[in-house]
Structure formats: C-alpha cells, structure tokens
Amino acid sequence: MEGLIALVNRIQRACTALGDHGGDNALPTLWEALPSVVVVGGQSSGKSSVLESIVGRDFLPRGSGIVTRRPLVLQLNKTERGPDYAEFMHLPKKRFTDFAAVRKEISDETDRITGRTKQISPVPIHLSIYSPNVVNLTLIDLPGLTKVAVEGQPESIVADIENMVRLYVDKPNSLILAISPANQDIATSDAIKLAREVDPTGERTFGVLTKLDLMDKGTNAVDTLEGRAYRLKYPWIGVVNRSQADINKSVDMMAARRREREYFATSPDYKHLASRMGSEYLGQMLSKHLESVIKTRIPGILTLVNKTIDELESELASLGRPIATEPGAQLYSIMELCRAFDQVFKEHLDGIRPGGEKIYGVFDNQFPAALKKLQLDRYLSIQNVRKVINEADGYQPHLIAPEQGYRRLIECSLTLIRKPAEAVVDAVHFILKDLVRKAVGETQELRQFPTLQAEVGAAAIQSLERYRDESKKTSLRLVDMENSYLTVEFFRKLPQEAEKGGNPGASSIDRYGEGHLKRIGANVLSYVNMICDTLRNSIPKAVVYCQVREAKRTLLDVFFAELGKRDGKQLARLLDEDPAVMQRRIACSRRLELYRNARSEIESVVWSK
Numbered sequence: 001m002e003g004l005i006a007l008v009n010r011i012q013r014a015c016t017a018l019g020d021h022g023g024d025n026a027l028p029t030l031w032e033a034l035p036s037v038v039v040v041g042g043q044s045s046g047k048s049s050v051l052e053s054i055v056g057r058d059f060l061p062r063g064s065g066i067v068t069r070r071p072l073v074l075q076l077n078k079t080e081r082g083p084d085y086a087e088f089m090h091l092p093k094k095r096f097t098d099f100a101a102v103r104k105e106i107s108d109e110t111d112r113i114t115g116r117t118k119q120i121s122p123v124p125i126h127l128s129i130y131s132p133n134v135v136n137l138t139l140i141d142l143p144g145l146t147k148v149a150v151e152g153q154p155e156s157i158v159a160d161i162e163n164m165v166r167l168y169v170d171k172p173n174s175l176i177l178a179i180s181p182a183n184q185d186i187a188t189s190d191a192i193k194l195a196r197e198v199d200p201t202g203e204r205t206f207g208v209l210t211k212l213d214l215m216d217k218g219t220n221a222v223d224t225l226e227g228r229a230y231r232l233k234y235p236w237i238g239v240v241n242r243s244q245a246d247i248n249k250s251v252d253m254m255a256a257r258r259r260e261r262e263y264f265a266t267s268p269d270y271k272h273l274a275s276r277m278g279s280e281y282l283g284q285m286l287s288k289h290l291e292s293v294i295k296t297r298i299p300g301i302l303t304l305v306n307k308t309i310d311e312l313e314s315e316l317a318s319l320g321r322p323i324a325t326e327p328g329a330q331l332y333s334i335m336e337l338c339r340a341f342d343q344v345f346k347e348h349l350d351g352i353r354p355g356g357e358k359i360y361g362v363f364d365n366q367f368p369a370a371l372k373k374l375q376l377d378r379y380l381s382i383q384n385v386r387k388v389i390n391e392a393d394g395y396q397p398h399l400i401a402p403e404q405g406y407r408r409l410i411e412c413s414l415t416l417i418r419k420p421a422e423a424v425v426d427a428v429h430f431i432l433k434d435l436v437r438k439a440v441g442e443t444q445e446l447r448q449f450p451t452l453q454a455e456v457g458a459a460a461i462q463s464l465e466r467y468r469d470e471s472k473k474t475s476l477r478l479v480d481m482e483n484s485y486l487t488v489e490f491f492r493k494l495p496q497e498a499e500k501g502g503n504p505g506a507s508s509i510d511r512y513g514e515g516h517l518k519r520i521g522a523n524v525l526s527y528v529n530m531i532c533d534t535l536r537n538s539i540p541k542a543v544v545y546c547q548v549r550e551a552k553r554t555l556l557d558v559f560f561a562e563l564g565k566r567d568g569k570q571l572a573r574l575l576d577e578d579p580a581v582m583q584r585r586i587a588c589s590r591r592l593e594l595y596r597n598a599r600s601e602i603e604s605v606v607w608s609k
C-alpha cells in the first residue's frame, strides 16, 4: 500500500507539467479526480503554523496581506535519515537545505505567475520535502479565506479566493482539512462554514482546532474537540500555537512538538484526549487516511481514465491529423483531402448518400412533364396548320402535298423542344451543385481547413459549369439533328392511308378542306411525338454522359493541374487550418498524454501488488 501516495504524487506532478490544474471546463481534468488533502482556513486561523508543525520546519512565507496566492502542493517524503531538504518541481536540479530560501522561493515563484498585481492564480507550486521527521503525505495549501482585500490587492480577490477554495473542496475525492482557531466561535469559522456547504454530513472533513493555548483563562475547547459543538465523522484534533519566542529562534521544531505533547499530556482539560491531539498525530492520521482513500478510489479513477482516453481519442480523430510542413507532404495531404471529398461526392451520386436519385427524377418526371406541357396538339390546331401551310406556300399554292408546310410545322414543333431539353441540363446542374455543397460540408477531413474547403468547393462548381455548357450543346444538337433530316419512312407510309380519301390529284376541293388540314396536323403530331419518344431517351443519355459521368471522373482535374503549379507558400495557405482547431488538437493531445501516462502509472502499481 505504501506506493499509493507516491503514485498520486507522480500523477499530480504530471498534471501540473501538462497544464491540468482543474477549473477549466473545456478539457477533462484528472487533477480534480485525484484524492488529496486540501488545507483550508481563514486568514488568522493558524493554517501556516499547522502545516509547518506537520513538516517540522518553518518554510512558509509570512507577512501581512494574502501571502498564499497559488495552491501549494506540499509532498512530504519520509526518508531513512537526514539531512532535510526540499525540491521544487519548477527547479528540478536544485536541492534546498536552507528553509529560509524555500520560503523566499515560494514567494518569488508566486510572483512569477501573478506578477505585481497580487492576484491569485490556480497554477500550483509543487514543493517536495524530504526528511526523516515527516510522514508520507501530500497536502494542498490554499489561500486563506478572507473578508477584505488589503492594500495593494484587488477587491475581487476575496471572491476569487473563495471560488478557488470551493473548486478544491467541492470534489468528492478531496479530504478537507478545516482549520479553525480555538479562540473564536466555531460557528463563525470560515473553514467550517465552507466545509459544511460541500460536505454537510462531515464525512470527508477533518476539523483542526488551533491556538488551544491562547484561549481566555477559564475557558476550554472540550465541547468542540469532543464533537458536540460541530459534529464530524472523524474526531476533531487540537494543536497548540507555538510561542513567538520559538518562532523567533526558528529552531528545533522537534522541541516544539515535544512541548505540544507535554502540553496535552499535562493539561487538566485535554489530558483524556491526549492520544489524538497534536500536529504529529495529525500528520500520521492524515497519511493513513489519505492512503486508504486512494486505495478505495483507484478503481473508479481507472475507469474514469479509460473513459476519458476513449473520449479524447475520438475527439482527436474528429479533429484530424496535424498538418504537414514540407511542400511535398502538403501537396500529398491536399490531394488526400480532395480525394476524401471526391469520395463523399461520388457516394451521393451512387446512392450511398442521398441526393443522386433526384437526377433520375428529372429524367423520369420533370422532362416528360415539360414535353407534355408544350401542348403540341394545340400548336397543331386546324387554324394554325392552315396558317403555316399557307405561309409556307407563298404565292404558289402547293399542288400535290404541302411539302413546305409539313416541313415548317415539324421544324417549329421541334424547335419548341429545345427549351425543355435545356431545362433538363439546368436541373441536373442544379442538383449536382447541391451535391457538391453537401459533400463539401460533409467531408469531415476538410472541415479543418476552411481555405481549402472553399477552394475545392469553388473548383468543383466551376467544373460543373463547364459540363453544363458541354451538355447543353450536346442536347440541343440532338434536337437540331432531328430537325436537319426527317425520318422519310414515316411519311412514306402515310399517303396510302390518305389515298383512302380519294385519288390524289383528282380533286383539289378536298386539299384545303378541314379534314385534310386535320389529317396533316395529326400526321405532324404523331411524327413529333415519335421524335419526343426518342429524345426522352437520348437527352438523359447525353446529360449523364456530359455532366454526371464527367463529374464522377474529372470534377477536380483542373484544380489538381493548377495545384501542381503552386509554390510551397501557396500550398501552406491552403492548409491554414482554423487556429482554434489547431489549439484544441494540441490541448487534447497533451491531455491524452497525461491520461495515458496516468493509466500506465496506475496499472504498474496495481499489478505489482
């Protein structure tokens, strides 16, 4: 079991090294899940003295105002023999044996982050103290709770401190070491007030009563120490304030501990509680307790670590890979991104994603409906047929059959088909454009690069416009071809039917009669309908050939050709990913590293037992 505090210490240091100190909702935090002993107390509660007594050294900055302005992670490491020394995580090579220098370094390091503003900062300072006189224990000292800012400190500091302390004590895995002075009503203790809010049943709060020796004559703290004034699951612990003379001499903390023991052993008020009083006992009790809490929490932490690793991995996957820096690699990345887009676009056409079926809708519904809407039968009404035939004859009426009239009627009818034919091309173009837009949005990999995304989209749409022009030419050509040479066979068959009406040439009365004009109209209509049937099949073929098939084959060909001409700088500009995404990726991968390391640390300790 003895490796557990050391395990959490290592993970704690890794958290700070990788920027996890809680309070940041944008990223998962391991820091907040780690069991820890959090030391809270009001400004004059004697909090620093308690910590120094547990350590057996004077090392904390003293002074008026709020001297503790960053969390201090105090890792105590019991060694076989002295001398005592201290190390800071931010000064890994330096071993401090002079504890006055430790005090100065804490104060300097606080200022390094908070500057002269005297603000508080959530970035912890890690201090390890190695000594045969300590127990293995880690404590997190937090700024003292206060009600007023002192001169030179911003007004907001009062609330800032409370928020920071709250963040630490709120976490279910934290043990709260609540320090209150005995010469003050326990109900007004800042530490107890806060602890009561976050831990109303007192299951993870350890009450410490300081300055027992400074109480008014004739009063004592037995009510509190025996748990009657404020009930906690674990018994209260009392400590005595060191005399100012002891502090001045700054010597022999061991003697002070001894004096504390004697004080309790001989005090008529506290003699019966002596076995669980004093800072030495406090340290040992906390050490044992912290170990057992870590032990019970490890499975839960491991589950959390696993879950978070999964979440971070999938977020990183969705953020995409980091971008290449070499022009060659950049070109390769761009081609890959384009291919990913192309793939999504094709999936839309091929029915793996929706949208492609709309093209068939154009061929199957829209185009036939548009042809029907031309109302060619109306165009071929008797009046119009007569008018066109007469116009075509000019000054010389036709003799046998109105050849010119026929041709003009057919020509005009077929010309009407050009419009629906063009409309098919435009409708398919519109659908393809929409699919390009969809594919641009849906290509996960491209989201990372807004510039490239926009350029790929624009290039694809330009290609579609070229295909549209080509497709229009081809489709109209199909219509015009029908115009340029008629199917003679069709008309050869007709006269036989016409002959039933009488001998052509025998009579000219019939030739301009309504029946005859009607028959001509019907003949032309049935010819044009035959052509429409043909075009209903051939125009979709032309459209697919010129637009859909080309889009599948060559959508980005022009873009690729131009890409080859760009220099490194231009390529880099295409890959200028959103800085927020870049930062998020860095943050997530650092956090992932933290969690992976923590998992292997935890597993190595768990398996070795």
Ligand SMILES: *[C@@H]1O[C@H](CO)[C@@H](O)[C@H](O)[C@H]1NC(C)=O
Pocket: 005, 006, 007, 009, 075, 076, 077, 078, 136, 137
């Ligand atoms: C104490 O320090 C040693 C050497 O640095 C380290 O291996 C060990 O894990 C530390 N123990 C604790 C409880 O931090």
Ligand SMILES: *[C@@H]1O[C@H](CO)[C@@H](O)[C@H](O)[C@H]1NC(C)=O
Pocket: 046, 049, 211, 214, 241, 242, 243, 244, 247
């Ligand atoms: C002990 O108590 C006195 C009087 O309250 C105070 O001035 C002094 O700072 C205390 N000593 C420590 C080490 O806290």
Ligand SMILES: *[C@@H]1O[C@H](CO)[C@@H](O)[C@H](O)[C@H]1NC(C)=O
Pocket: 002, 003, 006, 077, 078, 136
């Ligand atoms: C304290 O930690 C050290 C190093 O991790 C270990 O060797 C030692 O046994 C521990 N002591 C106790 C009392 O747990």
Ligand SMILES: *[C@@H]1O[C@H](CO)[C@@H](O)[C@H](O)[C@H]1NC(C)=O
Pocket: 244, 245, 248
């Ligand atoms: C402690 O030192 C301060 C000055 O550093 C002095 O004013 C005070 O009288 C000293 N107190 C004792 C009890 O020695």
Ligand SMILES: *[C@@H]1O[C@H](CO)[C@@H](O)[C@H](O)[C@H]1NC(C)=O
Pocket: 299, 302, 303, 306
């Ligand atoms: C965590 O993940 C590791 C590796 O994937 C697995 O071996 C282990 O059983 C998991 N532990 C928990 C508590 O889910």
